[in-house]
Amino acid sequence: MCVEAVPPPSRSLTRRGVLAGAAALAGTLAAAGPVAAAGNDTTATDRRAPGAPGRPGRLVIRGGTLLDPATGEVIENAVVVIEDGTVRATGRRGDVAVPRGVEVLDAHGRWILPGLVDAHIHLSTAAEARDAVRKGATSARSGSTSFYQDIAVRELARHSPALAPRLRAAGVFVTPNLGDTVLADPDLTPLAGLKDGVRTADALRRVVEVNVARGADVIKTRVNERAGLPEQDPLAQVYSREQLAEIVAAAGRRGKGVLCHSYSEQGCHDAVMAGVRSLEHGVFVGERTLREMRRRGTCFTPTLTAIAGLAESSDPILAERGRAYLPVLERAVLAAHELGVPLAAGTDSSGGVVDPIGGEVELMHAAGLTTLDAIRTATTGAARLLGLERTAGRLTRGYAGDAILLNGDPLTDLGVLKQPVAVVRAGVLV
């Protein structure tokens, strides 16, 4: 193990300075004004300009069939009143007072659901962020980006909700080989000189601390190598339980949870015992680990979409890997669900292609969940993982005015979730 010292981070970089940079990147700095935002996001930096196109909206959704994923309750001929980006009232038409002069979205013949949550997505561009919203993910958790783009995307979402999902940003990946990410922040560049990569307690803490200084909401790390690269063995372990515990402790001191890329049963077990908040992928997670997850409340984000996607790869090694892994992962998902491990839907979309989060819900159902339980993995379940259980995943009073309209009944055919006919984000029709 490497013992080279890492110089202390510079004091010149402040979170405020970085956020200003992020806003400038997003092209929204000029529009920023001192307007208090609707109170259901969690950071004091939430400011929007009066009259800006992305301002949280007033909208009435009227006439569709509303599903509440929390209760499974269905209201026909429903009304949802959204003001300042927040749901003010929900109920049967005639039972709810509708304010005058508000734009109405006619939902007759449609199903109305809360906007979906993608608990694992890599949003590195404005186009990807917009695409994710259009495909129904109105909230999301980042699985990391190479140069802190996700932090700018989160700010973009605050200024212009229709352009990006409400995001929990992860910053950069805590991984042994940072590659070009050493250039993402001057305080990371000293790590490029470590012969053994980011492995010492000092180095691991450094990446976590720089992420937090840059405004990360969560920390993303790994215990195993990647499945999506044919030359890597996803069952090979890259961090020990002790190293993962170091990352979890550094994140925990700043109130941040850790999501951990994992494949092997031993890797999953070490990650869970180290105290991560959620296992990502987790293909070979075994029963002893699932029981521990249940005990601790650790969440499982299987990213079935990504594993199913491997099976479609033109690379024969990856295609074989995907075909072999998918049924194993499906069994793990069902076992987790039956044991009471919380499940969250995540597509693991990256690199310019955004998979619809509704497809992950379909795959959860294919793994054995009922349609309602599958919908919960992308609504109430994922919202809880993101700490948004009072904001996202439902369309009742006080929740965010994020909704999708569907062309049919998702309780009988989940296929409709992949192609919402309309998306509303903070009361703004996307």
Ligand SMILES: [Zn+2]
């Ligand atoms: Zn990922």
